[in-house]
Amino acid sequence: MNRRDFLKLACFSVVGTPARSVFDRLTGKDIAGPTKEGQPKWAMVVDLKMCASKPGCRDCVDACHSIHNVPAFNNPKDEVKWVWTDSYKNIFPEQSHRFVSVEVQTRPVLILCNHCENPPCVKVCPTRATFRREDGIVMMDYHRCIGCRYCMAACPYGARSFNWKDPRPFIKKIKEDFPTRTKGVVEKCSFCEERLAKGLKPACVEACTTKALTFGDLNEPNSQVRNLLASKPNIRRKAYLGTEPKVFYLE
Amino acid sequence: MHDTAKVIAGIAVFLIVVLSPVWYNTVTGQASYVPQLKLPTDEKYCVETAPYMRTNHIELLELWKKIVVRTGKRIYKATDGKTYTMSLAGTCMKCHSNKADFCDRCHNYTNVQPNCWECHVVPKGVKTEATEHAR
Numbered sequence: 001m002n003r004r005d006f007l008k009l010a011c012f013s014v015v016g017t018p019a020r021s022v023f024d025r026l027t028g029k030d031i032a033g034p035t036k037e038g039q040p041k042w043a044m045v046v047d048l049k050m051c052a053s054k055p056g057c058r059d060c061v062d063a064c065h066s067i068h069n070v071p072a073f074n075n076p077k078d079e080v081k082w083v084w085t086d087s088y089k090n091i092f093p094e095q096s097h098r099f100v101s102v103e104v105q106t107r108p109v110l111i112l113c114n115h116c117e118n119p120p121c122v123k124v125c126p127t128r129a130t131f132r133r134e135d136g137i138v139m140m141d142y143h144r145c146i147g148c149r150y151c152m153a154a155c156p157y158g159a160r161s162f163n164w165k166d167p168r169p170f171i172k173k174i175k176e177d178f179p180t181r182t183k184g185v186v187e188k189c190s191f192c193e194e195r196l197a198k199g200l201k202p203a204c205v206e207a208c209t210t211k212a213l214t215f216g217d218l219n220e221p222n223s224q225v226r227n228l229l230a231s232k233p234n235i236r237r238k239a240y241l242g243t244e245p246k247v248f249y250l251e
Numbered sequence: 252m253h254d255t256a257k258v259i260a261g262i263a264v265f266l267i268v269v270l271s272p273v274w275y276n277t278v279t280g281q282a283s284y285v286p287q288l289k290l291p292t293d294e295k296y297c298v299e300t301a302p303y304m305r306t307n308h309i310e311l312l313e314l315w316k317k318i319v320v321r322t323g324k325r326i327y328k329a330t331d332g333k334t335y336t337m338s339l340a341g342t343c344m345k346c347h348s349n350k351a352d353f354c355d356r357c358h359n360y361t362n363v364q365p366n367c368w369e370c371h372v373v374p375k376g377v378k379t380e381a382t383e384h385a386r
Contacts, residue, residue: 069372133323141320142370177341179370197325 040217041136042115042191043246044205045228048088051212052107060110061085063207064189069180071167080161080181082189083112083204091237092249104251110213112204113138113159113189114237114245121151121160130186136218136246137191147184156238157245160188191215218246286360289352297346298329309365312339340371351380 001009051057064070064083071080085108089096096105115138122130122138129144130151152160166183174180178194181187192202200206205213216225225248228234234248276282297304298311315337318324327337336342347353350373358365359380373379 131321133321135323139320141316143316143320174372176372176374179340179372182366182369193323197323 039134039219041219041246042196043136043216043218043225043248044112044191044202045214045216045225045234045248045250046110047212047214047250048107048109049250050210051110051208053212054210057210059207059209060204060213063203064192066173067175067178067203068190069167069171069175069178070187071163071170071180072172073165073167073170078164080163080167080187082161082187083110085110092235094238094240095235109249110204111157111159111237112247113191114157114243114247115189115191117244117246118242120154120156120243124150124154126150133193137193137196138188139190139193140187142179142181142185142187145185147186149186151186156241156243160186162186286356288356289349291346291348291353294346298327298333298335298342300330312343312367315339339367340374344374344377348376349378351378355380 061083065072065081068082070082073079087105088100088107088109089105091109091111115132115136117132117136119130119132119138122132125131126148127144127146129141129146130138131141132138147162149162152158152162163181163183163185168174168180171180192200192204195202201215202213205215214224214228216223218225220226228250229248232250234250236245236248239245273282299307304311315327318327319337325337327335329335344350
């Protein structure tokens with residue numbers, strides 16, 4: 001190989017390496033992502049109409065927060081939350097124009113960590129305390145979190161909370177089988193990873209009495225979530241960002 | 252030099268003061284002190300051998316944490332083939348239910364302050380030192 005060929009090859013490989021991932025994205029990789037044999041890809045579908053059918057309901061929020069030892073600070077500035085609700089017009093600003101009915105606009109929308117396929121929080125974490133598991137769950141290793149809150153800045157959904165104070169005195173009843181967090185760490189929903197390991201559904205899905213929440217495996221073609229997504233129009237929060245959220249909403 | 256006596260006396264006093272703790276321990280027999288740990292009565296064998304556990308329990312816990320958090324797997328296969336659920340509060344504390352006279356006593360002696368229990372919850376029925384959270 002002469003000098004000229006070598007330089008050509010070097011240029012091509014430098015340009016080619018990132019081009020590969022761009023190409024992959026443009027050719028429309030499936031949201032389910034690369035599949036390992038038998039590896040689930042967890043997702044949740046929220047039926048907004050069914051959810052709104054029981055006004056003021058907090059069953060899922062209470063269930064989640066009590067089993068995960070989520071503290072209840074009285075001050076909204078210190079608030080720690082894994083699942084919570086906000087109005088449709090706040091959560092889907094790009095979907096709510098002035099002709100959308102008031103009923104829809106003010107509908108409560110259940111929000112939680114979207115367990116993105118392409119999670120910005122994971123990219124920015126300097127200690128790799130937050131990471132994406134192969135089954136799609138965006139997890140926290142609380143041992144490694146140094147409380148820099150880069151992930152909170154990176155998350156476009158505000159799904160993460162920071163412990164500004166020692167949370168223990170603010171937990172109503174500490175559940176023994178789940179750790180609390182400590183001052184200075186970030187926390188968020190884990191799709192009930194500890195329950196999935198036992199073959200149980202997430203606590204919020206189990207607690208929901210209106211059957212608004214469906215949880216399942218995107219890699220399973222006949223799963224309930226896949227059927228719902230195939231049969232009904234659905235939206236995701238800020239899907240245009242390319243984060244590939246895995247919490248879907250039926251309007 | 253005119254102050255030989257004073258200098259020697261000064262050195263002697265200095266040595267007495269500096270070495271007094273050593274002497275005190277030797278005379279009172281505390282130099283050979285080792286904390287007496289109360290071992291669990293209902294189980295004779297830990298996850299791995301006792302010498303391994305004595306020196307490497309924190310490495311084992313770290314490994315368990317890594318496997319559980321990163322891969323989601325929860326069953327640990329020990330060297331002897333026995334399997335254990337990887338859980339500090341659930342598995343370790345089941346046998347080591349006397350935290351005060353086992354974990355805490357040795358950690359206090361070696362002046363180690365593990366922060367496990369700032370997040371993990373000590374199961375009910377486990378004896379703990381009241382002073383442990385005071386630091």
